[in-house]
Amino acid sequence: MAETTYLQAITDAMREELQRDPRVFLLGEDIGIYGGAFKVTKGLIDQFGEERVMDTPISEAAIIGVAVGAALAGMRPIAEMQFADFITSGFSQLVTNAATLHYRYGTAVPMVVRAPSGGGIHGGAFHSKNPEAWFVHQPGLKVVAPATARDAKGLLKSAVRDDNPVLFFENKFLYRRIKDEIDSAEELLVPLGRAHIARAGGDVSIITYGSMVHAAQEAADKLAAEEGIEAEIIDLRSLQPLDKEAIFAAVRRTNRVVIVHEANLTGGIGGEIAALISEHAFEALDAPIKRVAGLDTPTPYAPVMEEFWRPNADKIARAVQEVIRF
Amino acid sequence: MSASDVDISPEIKVKLYTMMVKTRLTEERIIALYRQGRIVGGVYTGRGVEATTVGSALALEEEDWLFPIHRDLGAHLAKGQSVLNILLQYLGRGNGLSRGKDSGIHCSDTRLNIVGNVSHLGHMIPVAVGTAIGMRMMGKKVVTLNYIGEGGSNIGDFHEGLNFAAVQKAPFVLIIENNHYAYSTPTHKGFSAKYLSDRAIGYGIPGHHVDGTDALQVYKVVKEAVERARSGEGPSLIECLSFRMVGHSAHDDGFYVDKQRMKEYEKKDPILRLEHQLQREGTLDDTLIASIRNELEQEIEQATQVALDSPLPEAEWATEGLFAE
Numbered sequence: 001m002a003e004t005t006y007l008q009a010i011t012d013a014m015r016e017e018l019q020r021d022p023r024v025f026l027l028g029e030d031i032g033i034y035g036g037a038f039k040v041t042k043g044l045i046d047q048f049g050e051e052r053v054m055d056t057p058i059s060e061a062a063i064i065g066v067a068v069g070a071a072l073a074g075m076r077p078i079a080e081m082q083f084a085d086f087i088t089s090g091f092s093q094l095v096t097n098a099a100t101l102h103y104r105y106g107t108a109v110p111m112v113v114r115a116p117s118g119g120g121i122h123g124g125a126f127h128s129k130n131p132e133a134w135f136v137h138q139p140g141l142k143v144v145a146p147a148t149a150r151d152a153k154g155l156l157k158s159a160v161r162d163d164n165p166v167l168f169f170e171n172k173f174l175y176r177r178i179k180d181e182i183d184s185a186e187e188l189l190v191p192l193g194r195a196h197i198a199r200a201g202g203d204v205s206i207i208t209y210g211s212m213v214h215a216a217q218e219a220a221d222k223l224a225a226e227e228g229i230e231a232e233i234i235d236l237r238s239l240q241p242l243d244k245e246a247i248f249a250a251v252r253r254t255n256r257v258v259i260v261h262e263a264n265l266t267g268g269i270g271g272e273i274a275a276l277i278s279e280h281a282f283e284a285l286d287a288p289i290k291r292v293a294g295l296d297t298p299t300p301y302a303p304v305m306e307e308f309w310r311p312n313a314d315k316i317a318r319a320v321q322e323v324i325r326f
Numbered sequence: 327m328s329a330s331d332v333d334i335s336p337e338i339k340v341k342l343y344t345m346m347v348k349t350r351l352t353e354e355r356i357i358a359l360y361r362q363g364r365i366v367g368g369v370y371t372g373r374g375v376e377a378t379t380v381g382s383a384l385a386l387e388e389e390d391w392l393f394p395i396h397r398d399l400g401a402h403l404a405k406g407q408s409v410l411n412i413l414l415q416y417l418g419r420g421n422g423l424s425r426g427k428d429s430g431i432h433c434s435d436t437r438l439n440i441v442g443n444v445s446h447l448g449h450m451i452p453v454a455v456g457t458a459i460g461m462r463m464m465g466k467k468v469v470t471l472n473y474i475g476e477g478g479s480n481i482g483d484f485h486e487g488l489n490f491a492a493v494q495k496a497p498f499v500l501i502i503e504n505n506h507y508a509y510s511t512p513t514h515k516g517f518s519a520k521y522l523s524d525r526a527i528g529y530g531i532p533g534h535h536v537d538g539t540d541a542l543q544v545y546k547v548v549k550e551a552v553e554r555a556r557s558g559e560g561p562s563l564i565e566c567l568s569f570r571m572v573g574h575s576a577h578d579d580g581f582y583v584d585k586q587r588m589k590e591y592e593k594k595d596p597i598l599r600l601e602h603q604l605q606r607e608g609t610l611d612d613t614l615i616a617s618i619r620n621e622l623e624q625e626i627e628q629a630t631q632v633a634l635d636s637p638l639p640e641a642e643w644a645t646e647g648l649f650a651e
Contacts, residue, residue: 023464025463051463056490056493057486057489057490057493059452059486059489059490061449061452061482061483061486061487062452062455062483062486062487062489062490064452065449065451065452065453065455065456065483065486065487066452066453066455066456066459066487066490067456068452068453068456069452069453069454069455069456069457069458069459069460069470070456070457070459070460070463071456071460072436072441072453072456072457072460073391073456073457073459073460073461073463073464074460074461074464075460075463075464077460092446092449092483093449093452093453093483096444096446096449097444097449097450097453100444101434102647102648102649102650103427103647103648104424104427104428104432104434105423105424105428105434105435105436105442106647106650107434107436108650109650110650139648140648140649142649163649163650163651164649164650
């Protein structure tokens with residue numbers, strides 16, 4: 001067993017998949033000698049060479065489009081966006097090409113796009129984005145967002161083995177801040193589409209994913225210590241496919257729900273989850289559903305404003321108190 | 327090897343002619359079915375560009391990949407697609423290539439290494455480049471041929487895809503079909519360059535322009551570029567100059583088209599042009615022409631009947647097949 005950071009877990013997953021399957025290759029900006037802007041691909045070019053760890057021009061549409069084409073040819077590419085924000089430059093390649101080929105012609109497109117997302121690093125409007133909802137809205141794409149080092153490794157390895165385009169939103173705030181004990185000999189595969197109970201509790205369910213799982217943990221510990229409120233935390237891990245049964249089961253266990261995501265509120269995943277609960281588990285609710293999310297503006301730069309913008313443990317705790325007291 | 331060294335056998339010449347006539351006759355049938363209300367979506371035809379589409383696609387080998395665009399029925403047929411499959415798709419039948427899910431000429435058929443176009447035509451370019459790089463990684467010596475219109479060449483993915491291909495020395499050939507109109511927009515409102523093939527200089531790759539109504543010239547230039555790509559020397563950009571002899575689509579009469587140039591190009595009808603060339607050199611005669619046309623007409627008639635008799639899809643199929651299992 002070794003203490004493995006979230007970042008190292010992603011590197012390990014790629015190394016293991018590159019070793020296992022000669023069809024797997026990486027492409028992206030500065031991923032070779034430089035090791036990637038966040039050093040997630042560090043050392044891989046030495047081990048696998050510059051064809052399988054391919055430095056590319058600054059061309060997100062070409063990076064994603066070439067990945068689609070290589071997948072059609074039989075390869076299993078892992079494309080890196082330097083920041084999730086830049087995925088907008090390759091948007092059509094995902095929604096027009098990757099997402100529709102299997103539906104239209106039964107042609108599999110096995111590829112992964114890794115996208116370092118999220119704020120809290122004072123990156124401003126163009127280095128902080130959480131764009132997952134755009135892609136959940138496009139049928140034909142799978143979307144995952146791991147919160148732990150174990151899940152980062154296990155979900156990425158499963159994504160590489162999946163025969164569909166998978167968007168892997170790794171949270172860069174978590175890269176070096178969290179760790180798990182991971183046995184390097186273990187074949188760690190976390191299935192796509194399955195949520196996980198990150199904390200048990202009978203009073204309220206906090207449904208969340210990514211970095212907000214940790215903010216929810218902090219809120220839950222505080223609520224337990226100070227007010228005796230036991231919050232359950234559902235870590236969705238996958239947003240498409242979404243583990244609806246896990247969501248409905250949670251509503252039926254605790255009857256109270258707070259949904260949390262770092263992405264801004266309007267048009268976010270939280271609205272969809274609230275609608276699903278309303279349609280399928282309304283009778284189990286004892287209080288209205290609360291959402292805690294980023295503000296509906298671009299992410300501001302100055303730390304005091306960014307902190308105000310992002311959801312955090314205090315905001316989550318307040319929302320929990322409100323649904324408990326309803 | 328230069329393009330002028332490419333030798334075209336009499337068999338290839340007759341095949342060029344046959345495929346071009348097949349393209350025109352099939353498109354005429356598609357328009358008739360559209361006017362009868364049996365084809366319900368958009369119909370875009372390639373009248374006037376048959377020499378470009380057939381002349382280029384016939385320069386490919388069986389294992390090579392083809393990414394045609396919306397006027398390129400000729401390329402589909404030259405790569406081996408059947409008239410029946412094309413009609414089944416246009417008619418939205420349940421036994422077609424997309425089982426009724428996709429429209430018109432978008433026909434994709436990976437058994438033939440044909441990837442049908444999405445409507446954002448330029449967004450196919452990076453994908454086509456990806457197949458070229460991917461096949462090379464798979465250890466295959468195959469080439470990908472992709473097309474774009476002169477209008478579509480102005481979208482950003484054209485630049486990203488071609489630059490990526492150049493950097494990677496990908497076995498890739500891109501043809502610009504310059505038919506002088508992007509829907510209703512004439513070339514001078516789309517770009518200022520004299521030749522779009524001059525853009526190749528900016529990517530450090532060869533660029534050629536060729537009379538896109540001359541099937542023999544198109545075949546030679548594309549063959550040279552394809553074999554160059556196959557031997558590892560990298561991509562080429564080829565501009566084929568032609569004229570769109572119809573409106574943008576079957577609903578558009580093309581009232582805005584320059585009538586004088588239309589008249590000039592009518593004299594350069596690619597099918598008549600090749601017919602005269604091949605008759606002059608003795609490869610074709612009236613008897614052979616009549617028998618080719620007769621056979622094609624029978625084939626298209628039979629395919630039309632089979633397609634019309636084919637089943638419609640079930641409505642519920644709309645929910646199927648989103649993901650690979």
